[in-house]
Amino acid sequence: MSKHFDAIIVGQGIAGTLLHYELSKRGQDVLMIDKGHQGAASYVASGLINPITGRKYVKSWMFDELFPEAKSTYEEIGELLGEIIIKNHAIVRTLSSIKDENLWHSKSALPGYKKHFVAEVDDAEIKLQINGAVSFGEVTGGAKVNMKKLINLYRSLLAKQNNLLEEEFSYEDLKNQDALSWNYKSYYANKIIFCEGWQLKHNPYFAKLGQEAAKGEVLIVKLSESKITKSIKKKIFITPLKDELYWVGSTYEWEFDDAGPTPNKKQYLIDALDEMYNGKYEIVDHWAGVRPTTIDRRPLLGSHPDYKNMFVFNGLGTKGASLGPFWAKQMVDYLLDGTKISPDVDLARYS
Ligand SMILES: Cc1cc2nc3c(=O)[nH]c(=O)nc-3n(C[C@H](O)[C@H](O)[C@H](O)COP(=O)(O)OP(=O)(O)OC[C@H]3O[C@@H](n4cnc5c(N)ncnc54)[C@H](O)[C@@H]3O)c2cc1C
Missing domain, CATH: 3.30.9.10 (D-Amino Acid Oxidase, subunit A, domain 2)
Known part of the structure; x- marks a missing residue:
């Protein structure tokens, strides 16, 4: 029996899950194809959303725009799935030298940074168990997302709705039905969106995108x-x-x-x-x-240069939990309303 969908998504990691959720919210009927999360980064991640990162304690790219979107989206999906997916979470940095401490304190005074630096760290318990620190610095205003729980619960929802096909996507079986639709085995769809994570490199349509x-x-x-x-x-x-x-x-x-x-x-x-x-x-x-x-550590969003109804949502890198919700929304606005993708993340930058 054949079935027609508005779209097919290939890959149900955090990227595919969030995109499916946003498309469904806009009334789209979307088939998800995933091969059982083999090699999924989203299954391994701790799901931290960290406002201040790296050795130089730098504020994460676009944090003030990304975080509110992430918080509200995970709370909303949590309500749909009946579980808490996101929790506020503190991150403590071990400051191993006076140089580290000085840098930490100088950063804490910068505009936009101050709200993320805890003035008085409650480190009594930590001091007893963690070696090699001159002192500790605490970052606040971040969170932890239970990505594995989210993906598993969303997978069950997709299965219940008959919107899940569990198999390895076979590129040879994808046929361009006409300029406006795709045929994959017994399924038809207006659009196909690839969210295969790092395994995008095996995709013959998008093999070279600066991944x-x-x-x-x-x-x-x-x-x-x-x-x-x-x-x-x-x-x-x-x-x-x-x-x-x-x-x-x-x-x-x-x-x-x-x-x-x-x-x-x-x-x-x-x-x-x-x-x-x-x-x-x-x-x-x-x-x-x-x-x-x-290569430039930015997400990859956009359409195939020749097939205007074939798309990629990828490149979430080391920060899928925080980048995913904001960019999934932008991707859906692009897919459904034709709004422009930000040049920073548009895959056309690699063409
Ligand atoms: C060790 C580690 C720690 C991390 N810690 C964090 C962290 O604390 N915070 C954070 O925000 N991010 C973290 N990340 C990064 C985060 O995991 C990624 O940004 C995110 O998971 C990428 O999601 P994705 O959906 O693009 O890819 P994936 O999670 O890899 O999902 C891709 C999906 O596509 C499916 N797939 C691929 N090819 C096919 C095919 N041909 N047919 C069918 N299905 C296919 C796979 O089965 C998989 O389910 C970490 C990553 C790692 C590895």
């Missing part, structure tokens, strides 16, 4: 003696999950043969954790994922 792939590995550990409720960042992050479980990561690798977990990076994470944390721990799991980054 880069940054593999990351993480450990899930049980810290039975820890009462830490904030994320702590030194060389790596320790981020609370639930019960006594913590997310420990991550690594960055730009050249790799295999997208799975490796013994080398596991050892790197163990060494970094041993250096940072002075309690006992038990390793419960070891994950790997690949971030879909781009």
Whole structure:
């Protein structure tokens, strides 16, 4: 039996999920095709939305525009799914030298930064467990998104609505029906949008768009003696999950043969954790994922140069949780109303 949809989305990571949600809100009937989240970065991410990042404590790109959109969108989807998806979350930086401390304090005085720097850090618990700090700096005004929960619950909703096809997308089976619609096996759609994350590189229509792939590995550990409720960042992050479980990561690798977990990076994470944390721990799991980054570290949105009803929503890089909601909305405005995509993220910049 054939069925006609307004659109097909390929890939149900955070990008595809948010795009599906925004299109549905605008009354579109959209088929999702996903191969069971194999290699999905969104399954591995800790989901932090961090206003102040990097060694130089820099404010994240467009944070003041992205954050309100992210908060309201995840709250809304949470209501739809009957679960809390986003929570406010504090991030503590270990300041390892006087130079770090001076830089931290100078940044805290900058316009637009001050509201994210906590004046008096409650570090009593942290001091007992984290090594190698002269002092601690706390970042406020960020959040943590439970991306795995969101994707799993949204997947169940799609399945219930008969809007999910669980399989590897076969590019050979995609036919340009006419200038206005696509045929994929027994399905027809006016538009097709690819949200395959780093695996976009296998897509014959969009193979070269300035994509880069940054593999990351993480450990899930049980810290039975820890009462830490904030994320702590030194060389790596320790981020609370639930019960006594913590997310420990991550690594960055730009050249790799295999997208799975490796013994080398596991050892790197163990060494970094041993250096940072002075309690006992038990390793419960070891994950790997690949971030879909781009040469200029900006998202990739837009349409195919020859097929005007074929699109990409990708390039969320290291910040899918914060970038996703704002850019999914802009993508939907472009798809449905023809509004212009911001040149910073328009894939035409790579043509
Ligand atoms: C270790 C690590 C830590 C991270 N931490 C954070 C963080 O704290 N905060 C943050 O905001 N971001 C973080 N990120 C980045 C974040 O995970 C990404 O920005 C985001 O997940 C990218 O989402 P995506 O939907 O584009 O890709 P993905 O999550 O990779 O999803 C792509 C989907 O497409 C499907 N797919 C691909 N090809 C096909 C095909 N041919 N047929 C069918 N299905 C297909 C896959 O199954 C998958 O489900 C982290 C990433 C990693 C790896």
